[in-house]
Amino acid sequence: MKERSSPIVTTASPSPPGTPRSATPVGVGTAHAKTILIGEHAVVYGAPAIALPVHGLATRAELQPGPAWSLDCDLYRGSIDDAPPAVAPVLTAWRQAVRQVTAARPAGPQPTVRSAVTGRLSVSSQIPMQRGLGSSAAVAAAVVDAVAAASGVPLGLPERTELVQQAEMIAHGRASGIDTAAVLSDVPILFEQGAIAPVALGGRFVFVVADTGVTGSTATAVAGVRSLREAHPTLVNRLVGRLSELAETILGCLRQGDVSTLGTAMDEAHGALNELGVGSDELNQLVDAARRAGALGAKLTGGGLGGCIVALSRAEDVDRLRYELQRAGSHGTWTTTLEGPE
Ligand code: PMV
Numbered sequence: 001m002k003e004r005s006s007p008i009v010t011t012a013s014p015s016p017p018g019t020p021r022s023a024t025p026v027g028v029g030t031a032h033a034k035t036i037l038i039g040e041h042a043v044v045y046g047a048p049a050i051a052l053p054v055h056g057l058a059t060r061a062e063l064q065p066g067p068a069w070s071l072d073c074d075l076y077r078g079s080i081d082d083a084p085p086a087v088a089p090v091l092t093a094w095r096q097a098v099r100q101v102t103a104a105r106p107a108g109p110q111p112t113v114r115s116a117v118t119g120r121l122s123v124s125s126q127i128p129m130q131r132g133l134g135s136s137a138a139v140a141a142a143v144v145d146a147v148a149a150a151s152g153v154p155l156g157l158p159e160r161t162e163l164v165q166q167a168e169m170i171a172h173g174r175a176s177g178i179d180t181a182a183v184l185s186d187v188p189i190l191f192e193q194g195a196i197a198p199v200a201l202g203g204r205f206v207f208v209v210a211d212t213g214v215t216g217s218t219a220t221a222v223a224g225v226r227s228l229r230e231a232h233p234t235l236v237n238r239l240v241g242r243l244s245e246l247a248e249t250i251l252g253c254l255r256q257g258d259v260s261t262l263g264t265a266m267d268e269a270h271g272a273l274n275e276l277g278v279g280s281d282e283l284n285q286l287v288d289a290a291r292r293a294g295a296l297g298a299k300l301t302g303g304g305l306g307g308c309i310v311a312l313s314r315a316e317d318v319d320r321l322r323y324e325l326q327r328a329g330s331h332g333t334w335t336t337t338l339e340g341p342e
Contacts, residue, residue, distance in 0.1 A: 040273070185198065187199070210311065270298065
């Protein structure tokens with residue numbers, strides 16, 4: 001399966017100016033962003049969801065050995081002893097990964113493992129935070145992989161998934177696990193009740209992700225849907241049921257290369273998510289702008305209440321679509337082109 005992504009506008013540089021980079025890091029990990037094509041929120045109630053990789057937006061972690069644990073990231077630079085709660089997910093990923101690689105070492109004293117995975121951890125990320133692009137999961141994944149690389153102890157997908165999900169539980173409370181699965185997969189995935197399967201594409205699909213520039217708290221959005229469900233169970237169950245059907249439709253479209261039905265289903269999903277109360281004026285503005293610019297369909301993506309939209313584009317319309325989204329106030333647009341084997 002092939003993939004091409006290219007950012008034309010990013011809200012953060014890969015290496016923030018003034019951030020010293022280690023000359024010879026002993027461990028490097030990278031991870032990409034993700035976008036949810038269908039099933040956000042409904043997935044919390046057992047519905048299927050589909051997520052896509054956004055390879056053009058990435059996070060990188062470097063681990064350089066040293067006696068003291070120190071962290072260098074956008075949110076904090078200094079000893080981990082004084083680190084603020086905001087970096088707790090990063091520290092969780094680091095500590096748990098260290099524990100895992102130490103335990104995974106063969107029996108006998110292995111002093112080099114611990115000394116290789118403590119030191120200075122530098123994290124730089126292009127992925128804007130709290131926009132539904134999986135930034136916290138990508139950071140955790142990059143850190144876990146940096147620790148594994150530094151230790152020389154390879155970790156399998158189940159271990160990496162478990163470690164990233166532990167950090168996500170700190171970042172978001174009860175998270176379904178879709179972000180974790182999505183940032184660890186290079187191909188589109190179907191996520192259903194914790195089971196993850198790659199989706200084989202039957203055609204070429206060009207998606208544009210556009211950022212409102214407004215942060216949206218996934219935890220607040222998930223709690224809002226839960227409250228709405230308590231107050232109006234029939235309404236929410238109907239919407240979750242419809243989103244579940246749309247996920248099946250979209251899965252079929254991806255497998256068969258049917259962009260037209262896919263676009264229509266995305267439009268309908270956006271309406272259902274608005275009815276669930278996770279939309280916003282800024283999201284609607286970008287969705288409307290995308291449709292006016294010729295998108296085949298568009299919807300909010302991720303937790304909502306801000307964050308991003310994802311639009312389906314014809315290949316020939318993509319530049320105009322990005323231009324129009326920027327004119328409509330988007331803070332950043334990225335293209336993800338995905339296609340199955342020829
Ligand atoms: O992290 P976000 O904002 O892309 O949201 C993930 C999807 C939700 O269904 C809203 C939450 C979850 O844990 O499944």
